[in-house]
Amino acid sequence: MDYEDIKKRLKIITENPVKGIPEEEMAKVRKKIAEKAPKSKEIYDEIKDLIPGGTQHQLVIKDPFALTMKKNLGTKMWDIDGNEYIDYLMSAGACILGHSYPPLREEMQKLLDDLDPNTYWNTEWELKALKLLRKHVPSVEKVTYFQSGTEADMAALRIARVFTGNEKIIKFSGSYHGWSDQLMTDIHIPYSGTMEADGIPRGCYKDIVNVPPADINALEEALEKYTQKRAGVAAVLVEPFGAESGSIPVPPDFNKQIKELCDKYDVLLIFDEVVTGFRMSLGGAQEYLGVIPDLTVFGKILTHGYPSTGAVGGRSEILDVCTGDVETGGKHAFIGGTIRGNPLSIAATYWTIKLIEESNAIEKAAKAGDDLVKKLNNLFEDHDRPYFAYNYKSCIHYETYSPVAMDIRDAENIPKAVFRKKCVDDIATVLLSEGIITKYGNRAFTCMQHTPEENDKFVEAFEKVLNMIPKY
Numbered sequence: 244m245d246y247e248d249i250k251k252r253l254k255i256i257t258e259n260p261v262k263g264i265p266e267e268e269m270a271k272v273r274k275k276i277a278e279k280a281p282k283s284k285e286i287y288d289e290i291k292d293l294i295p296g297g298t299q300h301q302l303v304i305k306d307p308f309a310l311t312m313k314k315n316l317g318t319k320m321w322d323i324d325g326n327e328y329i330d331y332l333m334s335a336g337a338c339i340l341g342h343s344y345p346p347l348r349e350e351m352q353k354l355l356d357d358l359d360p361n362t363y364w365n366t367e368w369e370l371k372a373l374k375l376l377r378k379h380v381p382s383v384e385k386v387t388y389f390q391s392g393t394e395a396d397m398a399a400l401r402i403a404r405v406f407t408g409n410e411k412i413i414k415f416s417g418s419y420h421g422w423s424d425q426l427m428t429d430i431h432i433p434y435s436g437t438m439e440a441d442g443i444p445r446g447c448y449k450d451i452v453n454v455p456p457a458d459i460n461a462l463e464e465a466l467e468k469y470t471q472k473r474a475g476v477a478a479v480l481v482e483p484f485g486a487e488s489g490s491i492p493v494p495p496d497f498n499k500q501i502k503e504l505c506d507k508y509d510v511l512l513i514f515d516e517v518v519t520g521f522r523m524s525l526g527g528a529q530e531y532l533g534v535i536p537d538l539t540v541f542g543k544i545l546t547h548g549y550p551s552t553g554a555v556g557g558r559s560e561i562l563d564v565c566t567g568d569v570e571t572g573g574k575h576a577f578i579g580g581t582i583r584g585n586p587l588s589i590a591a592t593y594w595t596i597k598l599i600e601e602s603n604a605i606e607k608a609a610k611a612g613d614d615l616v617k618k619l620n621n622l623f624e625d626h627d628r629p630y631f632a633y634n635y636k637s638c639i640h641y642e643t644y645s646p647v648a649m650d651i652r653d654a655e656n657i658p659k660a661v662f663r664k665k666c667v668d669d670i671a672t673v674l675l676s677e678g679i680i681t682k683y684g685n686r687a688f689t690c691m692q693h694t695p696e697e698n699d700k701f702v703e704a705f706e707k708v709l710n711m712i713p714k715y
């Protein structure tokens with residue numbers, strides 16, 4: 244589905260009133276989950292007093308309670324009560340080979356016979372992994388590891404600032420680049436400002452400039468404005484497929500235009516490929532789109548979820564500011580982290596890339612994504628709903644209530660967006676009750692092992708959702 248079509252369809256969804264799943268239906272769904280998963284419920288009742296919010300992750304479905312998982316393999320997860328689920332969350336996108344993929348697991352087990360994560364020194368895995376990464380990712384000459392995507396994004400900004408001597412960073416409203424203090428404005432929901440920034444001193448984000456999503460003119464205006472000032476622009480930070488791997492899509496040539504502007508105003512381009520890295524291609528979104536950034540941020544699939552997963556790659560002259568070489572005028576981007584680049588992470592990178600190469604995982608996962616999207620769109624059409632699905636390879640979006648597309652600059656839209664968000668969450672709960680795990684109720688990730696039959700089960704479960712939503 245092309246960009247204009249997505250925009251047109253989103254407009255229809257956002258401009259019309261919606262109805263959610265009635266509460267009495269949701270009560271039945273919750274009862275079903277509680278009956279199926281009594282041990283999970285018992286654990287959750289205790290654990291919620293030990294973990295703030297009851298889980299470590301925001302994407303875990305907590306309505307009516309968070310399940311306790313016991314085992315995973317391939318596309319499946321099993322909870323502690325023995326219920327089986329088809330997983331379309333895939334560890335928030337970190338998993339493309341499939342859970343506990345035996346060839347990867349075996350290599351990791353072998354590694355641990357020799358080296359534990361507390362090694363601290365270089366190992367041969369650095370050479371092997373980083374050569375492989377460099378072979379595939381066009382922008383990468385040097386790489387340095389971090390403990391998460393959040394840390395890597397944070398480090399990329401510091402590196403860009405030291406290299407350029409400038410302070411401002413421009414990013415797109417709605418994008419998520421981890422939860423470091425300075426990057427917590429306008430996250431997820433465009434124009435949400437400091438909604439998620441409690442506890443962060445205002446000064447932390449004074450050098451972050453948010454521009455409206457998918458708006459190239461606004462980017463140029465910001466570049467024009469801030470490159471004139473003393474604290475000029477160090478970099479433009481971009482999720483290449485738009486916020487949240489395409490939840491807020493961008494026009495086809497958008498990244499090329501960004502790159503041209505970055506060159507024109509002499510600022511660095513940073514691609515945040517924490518999700519797109521190894522989902523669009525082994526060379527990331529940059530290879531897929533033919534746009535070479537100055538710095539690339541990696542995470543998630545970089546180590547296939549093995550801890551700790553995050554890295555910044557880019558041109559040598561830029562990365563070298565981490566060492567404080569004389570060429571940078573003694574300026575030095577300090578980076579640290581006791582377990583960053585530990586043997587487990589680096590060997591996991593090597594084996595993940597190698598196994599993706601050997602298995603053609605990216606294209607297989609994309610094929611599963613195409614199949615799911617086609618089937619969902621057929622279902623929506625059969626049910627005469629304005630809903631629609633689209634995908635960027637194995638990143639799948641299905642739009643029903645589209646809360647994120649509501650323009651909350653109009654205050655009247657705020658309660659509407661909140662209500663729509665609840666409707667989407669309810670979809671996730673119903674799908675869960677049918678044995679399907681998703682990212683909220685509007686996104687999915689496929690791995691190379693998802694089958695057409697599993698996608699059929701997803702669609703059957705979705706049909707149950709549709710049957711619960713009153714016509715409007």
Ligand SMILES: Cc1ncc(COP(=O)(O)O)c(C=O)c1O
Pocket residue numbers: 335391392393394396419420421422482515516517518542543552553
């Ligand atoms: C685009 C993007 N950047 C950065 C991050 C942060 O990565 P991490 O969760 O490893 O800190 C995420 C996490 O979802 C992400 O999607």
